[in-house]
Amino acid sequence: MIAQDIRDWQRVAKAFEGVLGKDGVVRKKEELLVYECDGLTSYRQRPEIVVFPRTTDEVAEVVKICDRFQIPFVARGSGTGLSGGALPIEDCVLIVTARMNRILKVDLENQRVVVQPGVINNWVTQTVSGAGFYYAPDPSSQIICSVGGNVAENSGGVHCLKYGVTTNHVLGLKLVLPDGAIVDVGGELPEMPGYDLTGVFVGSEGTLGIATEITLKILKTPESIRVLLADFTSVEAAGAAVSDIISAGIIPGGMEMMDNLSINAVEDVVATGCYPRDAEAILLVEVDGLEVEAETYSQRVAEICIQNGARNVTVATDADQRLKLWKGRKAAFAAMGKLSPDYYVQDGVIPRTKLEYVLREISSLGEQYGYFVANVFHAGDGNLHPLILYDNAVPGALEKVEELGGAILKLCVQVGGSISGEHGIGADKRCYMPEMFTPADLETMQYVRQAFNPKGLANPGKIFPTPRTCGEAARSMPAEFGNIDRF
Numbered sequence: 117m118i119a120q121d122i123r124d125w126q127r128v129a130k131a132f133e134g135v136l137g138k139d140g141v142v143r144k145k146e147e148l149l150v151y152e153c154d155g156l157t158s159y160r161q162r163p164e165i166v167v168f169p170r171t172t173d174e175v176a177e178v179v180k181i182c183d184r185f186q187i188p189f190v191a192r193g194s195g196t197g198l199s200g201g202a203l204p205i206e207d208c209v210l211i212v213t214a215r216m217n218r219i220l221k222v223d224l225e226n227q228r229v230v231v232q233p234g235v236i237n238n239w240v241t242q243t244v245s246g247a248g249f250y251y252a253p254d255p256s257s258q259i260i261c262s263v264g265g266n267v268a269e270n271s272g273g274v275h276c277l278k279y280g281v282t283t284n285h286v287l288g289l290k291l292v293l294p295d296g297a298i299v300d301v302g303g304e305l306p307e308m309p310g311y312d313l314t315g316v317f318v319g320s321e322g323t324l325g326i327a328t329e330i331t332l333k334i335l336k337t338p339e340s341i342r343v344l345l346a347d348f349t350s351v352e353a354a355g356a357a358v359s360d361i362i363s364a365g366i367i368p369g370g371m372e373m374m375d376n377l378s379i380n381a382v383e384d385v386v387a388t389g390c391y392p393r394d395a396e397a398i399l400l401v402e403v404d405g406l407e408v409e410a411e412t413y414s415q416r417v418a419e420i421c422i423q424n425g426a427r428n429v430t431v432a433t434d435a436d437q438r439l440k441l442w443k444g445r446k447a448a449f450a451a452m453g454k455l456s457p458d459y460y461v462q463d464g465v466i467p468r469t470k471l472e473y474v475l476r477e478i479s480s481l482g483e484q485y486g487y488f489v490a491n492v493f494h495a496g497d498g499n500l501h502p503l504i505l506y507d508n509a510v511p512g513a514l515e516k517v518e519e520l521g522g523a524i525l526k527l528c529v530q531v532g533g534s535i536s537g538e539h540g541i542g543a544d545k546r547c548y549m550p551e552m553f554t555p556a557d558l559e560t561m562q563y564v565r566q567a568f569n570p571k572g573l574a575n576p577g578k579i580f581p582t583p584r585t586c587g588e589a590a591r592s593m594p595a596e597f598g599n600i601d602r603f
Contacts, residue, residue: 125164128185132167132209135177140215142166151210154195154202155257156544158460158514163190163204170215172290172298172328179326180296182209188573191322193233193262197269198461199542201321205577211326213264219243220329228287228304229332233264240332249334252279255538256446267327270319272538274370274402274445277496279335281538283318290329291317294574304331316564321540322575324568338404341369342414343438345430346421347395351375351491354397355471357424358495361401362468364420366413369402371496372445375475377455378490378503382444385451390430391444399426399495400445402438448492449503455490456505460517463539464528466498477527478502485520499537500528526551541579547586549579 125143132141142148143165152160169175182189189209192202204210216232219239223229224247229240237258240251254273255261261271267289272281279285288302302314317324348354354373361371374382379391379398391398399421403413418429432438444451452459466474475491482489482504490503502524506517525535529551536545549558558580568574 128181128187128209129165131181131185132165132178135174135181136167136169140168140170140174142168151192151195151212152204154192154197154200156198156200156203156542158508159200159203159543161204161206163210164207166210166212168212168215172292175211175213175216175292175326175328176296176298178209178211179292179294182573183295183571186571186573188576190575191264191268191326193265193268194236194257194260196257196261197265197540197542198463199269199536199540199544201269201540201542201575201578202265203543203578213262213326213328216264216328217262224249224334226304227334227336229334231263231330231332233262233267233327233330235263237261237263237266240334244334245337248337250337251285251332251334253282253285256449263330263332264327267318267330268320268322269540270538272494272499274372274442274494276499276538277371277494278367278369278404283315285333286314286318286330287333288331289314289317289327291325291327293325294569294571298328302331306333319540321542321578323565323578325574338369338406338410340407340410341402341404341433341438342410343432343441344399344401344403344414344417344421345390345432345441346399346401346418346426347392347428348397348399348421348424348426349395350425351397351475352472353425354399355475355495357399357421357426358471359468360420360424361417362496364416366403366416368413368417368496369404370400371402371494372400373491373493373495374398374400374445374448375491377488378448378451378492379444381451381455381490382448384454386444386447388440388444390441392428395427400441445492449501452490452503452505456488456507458506458508459490460504460506460514460521461539462500462502462504462521462524463536464500464502464525464533465537466500466528466531466533468496468498470531470533471495471498474500474527474531478524481520481523481527485516485523487517487520489520494537497537498533500524522548543578546577546579546581549581 148162152162191211213233217234218232221230255271266282270282488505493500506513535548
């Protein structure tokens with residue numbers, strides 16, 4: 117039962133204003149509308165109060181107020197997440213880190229940078245690129261997504277195939293725990309003694325606390341980078357090329373695939389002039405390293421693509437050409453607005469060897485449910501992003517599309533994959549966790565959550581299934597989805 121005195125929101129707001137000032141607290145309903153969802157706009161809930169701290173100490177004081185009044189809180193960065201991880205719940209405080217946007221330290225000699233969570237992903241590379249360094253994790257939304265959100269969701273990106281996702285580039289964290297305590301985990305070295313609490317926190321989706329300072333590893337810019345664009349007359353041929361490239365011992369910096377629907381949407385909007393509209397699929401492959409290494413690998417990749425039926429292979433070597441080839445892929449999600457009023461994106465992972473089979477099955481499921489599905493994905497590591505095109509104004513459309521998305525996730529698990537590669541579980545996919553994990557698995561994860569967050573105030577209702585929400589989801593799904601409300 118929630119304590120009665122927290123219903124006095126005026127009192128709570130005054131406590132926040134005492135820490136942040138009046139300009140750091142938002143209560144007007146029309147202003148709160150901006151924060152009622154994240155990038156997953158299908159689900160909306162207006163928070164009671166939004167606060168804007170600037171420092172670790174201010175975050176800690178805000179969280180202590182939430183702890184005192186037993187108010188649930190949700191952390192939010194740029195709001196670009198696609199799984200409802202920053203979705204507010206009823207009667208909650210939304211802690212927005214957008215004003216915590218300073219790069220605190222640049223240490224080129226030791227290849228690390230310390231940032232606040234509101235720093236935009238691409239700012240890190242911009243800050244160090246003049247000295248020949250860059251920050252590897254690069255989600256498609258990197259020009260607007262924040263590092264704190266990347267840490268919460270363990271975001272990936274185009275270059276995660278070779279260089280790993282966010283967790284591989286975070287050395288240490290300063291955290292505010294759900295009771296307001298400030299702790300440091302990890303450090304400035306790649307390996308620290310004791311439990312890997314940094315690894316535990318990255319990807320915890322705001323359920324264990326809030327990261328307020330993040331120590332990132334930066335890399336030297338490769339001597340040579342080449343991007344290849346290969347176009348195919350079938351998705352299956354492109355998928356076979358992906359498997360053969362990896363089987364040849366080549367690990368590209370990035371390897372992306374787009375199908376015909378995505379190609380044409382991108383050309384309609386971005387007009388790169390690079391993507392052939394009649395291709396059933398294109399592969400974008402980036403190889404990097406020493407000059408001789410990049411040249412050798414690019415030649416071998418081109419040969420493999422041709423052997424698998426590629427009609428043409430274009431190679432870009434200078435920065436402007438490479439940027440032009442990548443531009444369409446980075447804009448693919450946004451380009452879907454040209455094709456459909458709404459889209460619903462999923463984020464499953466499959467073994468590369470199952471790529472051809474799964475893409476055929478996704479196409480079949482789309483036909484079965486009556487929706488077009490555009491495919492844009494990190495082909496190298498099997499991270500699919502099927503985009504289901506629909507019109508939310510049509511009654512019942514969202515529910516039907518959610519069923520289709522669930523069927524795709526189940527398919528991923530059935531072939532040995534996962535229900536998320538980089539977007540997180542959030543509110544969107546929590547009911548599918550039992551498809552991957554046993555009751556004992558889920559209970560063990562809850563032990564970790566309870567150790568950090570015993571009162572359940574930090575981002576409640578995310579990641580793990582609950583009887584009420586998942587019972588509702590189960591009733592809207594076909595019988596073959598099984599009993600997913602058992603937790």
